[in-house]
Each structure stands twice: as structure tokens, then as C-alpha cells.
Amino acid sequence: MRSGRLSFSFTMLMIGIAFLYVPMLVLIGYSFNASPLVSVWGGFSVKWYGSLLHNRQLLDAALLSLEIALLSSTGAVILGLLAATALVRFRQFRGRLLLTGMINAPLVMPEIITGITQLLLFVSMAQMFGWPHRGLTTIVISHVVFCGAYAAVTIQSRLITVDRSLEEAARDLGSTPLRAFWDVTLPMIMPALASSWLLSFTLSLDDLVISSFVSGPSASTLPMVIYSKVKLGVTPEINALATLIIVAVGACVVFAGYTMRRAERQRDQEMQAAYRQPAG
Amino acid sequence: MNAPSSAHERSAPADPPGPRHRSGLTGRLGRWLIVLPPLVFLVVFFLVPFAFAFKISFAQTAVRIPPFTDLITVGSGGVFGLSFNLGNYAYLFTDDVYAISYLYSIKTAFFSTILCLLLGYPMAYAIARSPKATQNILLLVIILPFWTSFLLRVYALEGIIRDGGLLNTALQWLGIVHHPVKIMRTTFAVYLGIVYSYLPFMILPLFATLEKLDHSLLEASADLGSPPWKSFFDITLPLSMPGVIAGSMLVFIPAIGEFVIPSLLGGPDNLMIGRVLWDEFFNNHDWPVASTVAVAVLVLLAGPIALYQHYNVREMEHYG
Numbered sequence: 001m002r003s004g005r006l007s008f009s010f011t012m013l014m015i016g017i018a019f020l021y022v023p024m025l026v027l028i029g030y031s032f033n034a035s036p037l038v039s040v041w042g043g044f045s046v047k048w049y050g051s052l053l054h055n056r057q058l059l060d061a062a063l064l065s066l067e068i069a070l071l072s073s074t075g076a077v078i079l080g081l082l083a084a085t086a087l088v089r090f091r092q093f094r095g096r097l098l099l100t101g102m103i104n105a106p107l108v109m110p111e112i113i114t115g116i117t118q119l120l121l122f123v124s125m126a127q128m129f130g131w132p133h134r135g136l137t138t139i140v141i142s143h144v145v146f147c148g149a150y151a152a153v154t155i156q157s158r159l160i161t162v163d164r165s166l167e168e169a170a171r172d173l174g175s176t177p178l179r180a181f182w183d184v185t186l187p188m189i190m191p192a193l194a195s196s197w198l199l200s201f202t203l204s205l206d207d208l209v210i211s212s213f214v215s216g217p218s219a220s221t222l223p224m225v226i227y228s229k230v231k232l233g234v235t236p237e238i239n240a241l242a243t244l245i246i247v248a249v250g251a252c253v254v255f256a257g258y259t260m261r262r263a264e265r266q267r268d269q270e271m272q273a274a275y276r277q278p279a280g
Numbered sequence: 281m282n283a284p285s286s287a288h289e290r291s292a293p294a295d296p297p298g299p300r301h302r303s304g305l306t307g308r309l310g311r312w313l314i315v316l317p318p319l320v321f322l323v324v325f326f327l328v329p330f331a332f333a334f335k336i337s338f339a340q341t342a343v344r345i346p347p348f349t350d351l352i353t354v355g356s357g358g359v360f361g362l363s364f365n366l367g368n369y370a371y372l373f374t375d376d377v378y379a380i381s382y383l384y385s386i387k388t389a390f391f392s393t394i395l396c397l398l399l400g401y402p403m404a405y406a407i408a409r410s411p412k413a414t415q416n417i418l419l420l421v422i423i424l425p426f427w428t429s430f431l432l433r434v435y436a437l438e439g440i441i442r443d444g445g446l447l448n449t450a451l452q453w454l455g456i457v458h459h460p461v462k463i464m465r466t467t468f469a470v471y472l473g474i475v476y477s478y479l480p481f482m483i484l485p486l487f488a489t490l491e492k493l494d495h496s497l498l499e500a501s502a503d504l505g506s507p508p509w510k511s512f513f514d515i516t517l518p519l520s521m522p523g524v525i526a527g528s529m530l531v532f533i534p535a536i537g538e539f540v541i542p543s544l545l546g547g548p549d550n551l552m553i554g555r556v557l558w559d560e561f562f563n564n565h566d567w568p569v570a571s572t573v574a575v576a577v578l579v580l581l582a583g584p585i586a587l588y589q590h591y592n593v594r595e596m597e598h599y600g
Contacts (some may be wrong), residue, residue, distance in 0.1 A: 008402060009406035009409070013406040017421055019399075019476065019479075020425050020476070023436035023476070024425070024428070024433065026440060027435070038444075083319075085314050086318065086319075090311060093315055095319050098319065099318065099319050102326055103318075103322070105589070106326060110554060112537045114326075116574050117332065117333040121329040121332045123346045124346075127346070144325075148321075148322075177310070202427050206430050209539055209540065213561070226435075227540075242429070
């Protein structure tokens with residue numbers, strides 16, 4: 001009987017995975033369609049990829065988005081590391097509950113709410129202090145908030161599992177606390193730092209709603225340009241662009257996951273080997 | 281000075297602080313250097329903005345930059361004037377579009393969450409029951425779409441469900457339908473879009489609770505003669521409730537304010553509150569009314585967000 005339930009859930013698993021992947025695979029297929037009409041197969045062609053290279057608007061937007069994503073993901077990891085360290089290492093401090101709330105709320109808050117409220121802040125700040133100008137700066141700040149929340153949660157769950165006795169051993173041997181954290185704990189949470197950086201990067205690169213609110217009239221990010229094109233219907237150029245993004249991100253994530261898992265396994269083996277050494 | 285506090289903050293009592301160990305990472309100052317930057321940054325750029333939205337919801341539109349009136353005006357001779365305008369809130373009740381879109385958003389988010397749960401639960405269950413090596417691969421397969429672009433995935437779904445798309449072609453080819461069914465620009469398309477986009481958020485917390493489930497409980501229940509479906513409802517489901525609630529909140533809350541999905545997949549009737557807010561802001565340039573709509577959405581979401589926070593904080597404190 002139990003196998004009956006398992007086979008039902010496995011069928012659902014397969015259907016679910018197909019549901020997640022078939023639309024993307026079809027999109028990739030259509031990006032090689034020579035015909036500009038989506039319902040007609042006009043033969044294999046890479047011409048839409050070629051025309052991407054000549055689309056100034058898309059290229060400019062892509063460069064801006066990459067710049068924003070680089071700055072935001074770096075900021076987000078710093079924010080996330082500090083917040084996670086505070087929450088994991090300090091059991092009690094004023095504002096602990098507030099900090100916990102503020103790294104969890106952005107994960108569920110509808111983007112449209114975050115976007116409009118942050119815009120109103122930026123506008124009021126600009127009125128009062130003459131800063132910030134809407135555009136790159138405001139988009140990066142907004143992205144650091146919501147990517148930082150993801151980073152904090154990821155790093156926190158990793159930091160909790162770190163054996164503190166190693167860091168304490170380093171301190172017994174005369175390391176300063178900062179040095180001990182840097183040399184001992186940081187390498188152990190490196191996979192979480194790397195994956196939260198990567199996640200922040202892709203989240204920032206993809207964000208449409210918050211960026212639309214907080215950016216000024218001059219800055220158009222890649223998702224904003226894609227959205228305005230997609231709103232008009234399916235376009236072959238966007239198919240090609242989407243394929244490039246999906247394949248690039250997918251390859252990066254799989255590669256990073258593989259590398260991190262291997263590094264982790266090696267570290268575990270070294271640790272075990274170290275523990276097996278007779279104490280002396 | 282530092283020794284007692286450090287004994288207090290360490291969770292392991294078997295680890296008395298040595299004389300050279302100062303509390304935390306670098307003592308009191310270092311502690312605040314770690315706590316304050318994220319705290320201040322998030323208060324200023326995440327929390328304070330809500331106060332501004334609340335304030336501007338009482339303002340009026342004006343032809344100026346920014347396009348709304350000040351609440352506090354300083355007149356000649358230093359007289360303060362306070363203009364408090366409740367008109368935006370009254371306006372939300374007079375124009376039907378707000379009530380309709382508000383209710384429609386709740387309905388859409390609710391049914392999408394149910395659909396997501398119905399699909400996600402068996403999927404999470406199957407992953408949790410897989411061998412460890414397969415589990416990691418399956419989890420990667422589930423998470424991978426979340427890493428790739430959300431916007432592009434909604435666009436990809438559009439390619440499948442549009443009138444001459446693959447889904448209709450397949451249905452006709454299989455002989456299930458004889459004429460193309462209209463999926464695109466319907467409520468169902470919006471449901472499908474939300475399930476498609478948020479499925480990983482449902483599966484991951486469910487998996488986390490189902491994986492921890494003690495299997496011997498089910499065996500004991502079977503030994504005592506309980507049929508599997510009864511064991512499921514008596515044991516598995518109640519024990520996985522934290523995952524069900526966390527997953528459902530992770531889908532329901534963002535779905536309420538969803539803009540991209542109804543805008544790209546829905547028709548003109550599928551007016552969700554996020555779309556109304558967007559139009560109010562970008563098309564009508566009515567910032568005060570848009571702020572009022574945002575406040576109204578927040579009021580609606582306060583309960584679900586509190587529930588989510590409650591479960592989440594408990595989970596984290598449990599680990600910590």
C-alpha cells in the first residue's frame with residue numbers, strides 16, 4: 001500500500017518537474033525558429049541571436065543591469081553576513097526581534113509594496129537632503145534590501161551549523177576574535193556566502209517591479225525593456241535573449257553547486273582525517 | 281564586566297569563558313559594529329518607507345514634483361498648517377474597482393495557493409522519500425527554475441498557453457478537445473502562472489518538514505492496523521503542518537500583490553490589486569491613491585505576515 005502512495009507522489013513529482021521545465025524548453029526551441037511567427041516553424045536559424053548584438057537598447061539595458069547586479073549582490077552578502085552573525089552569535093541584544101523580522105519580511109512582501117514605499121522614501125529624502133538621485137543608486141539600495149534578506153537567511157542557516165569549538169581553539173592559541181572568525185569560520189561558511197552572492201546576483205538581474213518604481217526616467221534595466229517588449233506579445237528576439245539568460249544562469253548554478261559540493265566533501269574528509277590523528 | 285555577559289550569551293553552559301575570551305566577537309564595541317549596520321540599513325530602507333507611504337496616503341495629488349501636497353505647511357509668520365486628507369480612503373470605497381480587485385486578489389491568491397499545495401505536497405513527499413543522492417539532484421531540479429528569471433519564466437509559460445500554443449495543439453492532437461480552448465487571458469491562466477512561478481517556494485518548506493518526519497511512527501501506525509490513508513491524515517499531515525503553513529504563506533502573501541503574472545497572462549477582467557496600484561502610479565500618476573492602495577494591501581497582509589514570521593522565528597530559534 002505504501003508503495004502505492006509513493007508511486008502516486010512520484011507521478012506527481014514527474015508531472016510537476018515537466019510543468020516547470022517544458023515551457024522553458026519550448027521557449028529555447030522557438031528561439032531557433034527562422035520564422036518570426038511563433039506558431040509556424042520556419043526552419044532552424046540563429047538569426048535572432050545575431051540581431052540581439054545590434055540591438056543597442058537591449059545591450060545598454062543589459063550592461064546597466066549587470067552593473068546593478070554586481071553592486072547589489074556584493075552589498076547584499078555584506079549585509080547578510082553581518083545580520084546572520086548578529087543573530088547567530090549574539091543571543092540577546094536590543095533590536096534582535098526587529099532584525100529577525102526585517103530579514104524575513106522582505107522575502108514575502110509583495111514587490112509592488114516594497115517598490116512604492118521605497119520610492120516614496122527616496123523622493124522625500126531627495127527633497128530633504130538632495131540625495132539620492134533616482135537611478136542606479138536607488139535601484140542598488142532597494143536590491144540590497146531584498147537580496148540581503150535572502151543572503152542573511154542563507155548564511156544564517158549555515159552559520160548555525162558551524163562548530164564553534166574550532167574558533168575557540170584558535171582563540172586559545174592566541175588569535176584575536178576577528179582573526180579567528182576570519183581564518184576559521186569564514187572558510188567554513190564560504191559556500192553559503194558564494195551561493196547567496198550568486199542568488200542575489202540573479203535576483204537583482206531579474207527584478208522588474210521594484211526597479212520600475214525606484215528608477216528614474218533615465219535608467220531602464222534589462223527586465224524593464226524585456227517587459228515592455230513582451231507586453232506587446234511573443235517576440236523572437238526576446239526568445240533568443242531569454243535562452244541566453246536561462247542557459248547561462250542554469251550553467252552557472254549547476255557548476256557552482258557541483259564545485260561547492262566537491263570542496264565541501266574534501267573539507268569534510270580533511271576534518272575527519274584531522275580528528276582521527278591521535279591527540280598529542 | 282565581560283565574563284558574566286558572555287556566559288549568558290553562549291548557549292553551551294559546559295563552556296565557561298576563559299580569562300582571555302571576551303564576549304562575542306570583539307567585545308561590546310565590536311558587537312555593535314556587527315549589529316548596527318544591518319539594523320540601521322534595514323530600518324531606514326525597509327521599515328521607514330512604510331511610514332512615508334502611510335503619510336502620503338493622507339496627501340492630495342498636486343501638479344508639482346513630487347506630485348502630492350505636503351501634510352505640514354509653514355505659512356507666513358511661522359504658522360503651521362496641518363492638512364489631513366482622508367479623501368483617498370473614502371475614494372477606495374466609492375469606486376468599485378478597488379473593492380472588486382481587492383476581493384479578486386484574495387480569491388486568486390487563495391485558490392492558487394491551494395493548487396500549489398495540491399501539486400507541491402506529493403512532490404515534496406516523493407523527494408523526502410527518495411534516497412539521499414537522488415534527493416540532492418531532485419532538489420536542485422526544483423530550485424533551478426527559481427534561480428533563472430521569474431519574468432522570463434512567465435513569458436515562457438505564455439508561449440505554452442497562448443491560443444495557438446503547445447498546450448492547445450497537444451490537447452487537440454490527443455483528441456481531448458476539438459477546438460482550441462481559451463486559457464490565455466483567463467483567471468485560470470493567472471492561477472497557472474502563480475503555481476508555475478511559486479511552486480519551489482511551496483516545495484522547499486514542505487520538504488524540510490517531511491524529511492525530518494520519523495518514519496517509525498508510520499510503521500507503528502501500520503502495525504496497529506491503520507490503513508495508509510488514515511496514517512497519512514493522522515500522522516504525516518499534522519506533523520508536516522509547519523511546512524504547509526510556511527509554504528502556503530510563501531505563496532499566498534506575494535501572490536496577493538502579484539503584478540507581472542496578471543499583467544502578462546490575465547485579461548482585462550483579471551484585475552488584481554497589484555495591477556490597480558501599478559496603473560494608479562504609472563498611468564494616472566496619482567501617488568497618494570497608490571499609497572492608499574498600498575496601505576490597504578498591507579492591512580490585508582498583516583495577519584498572514586505575522587503568521588509566517590511566527591512560524592519562521594520559532595523554526596530559527598529552534599535551530600539556534
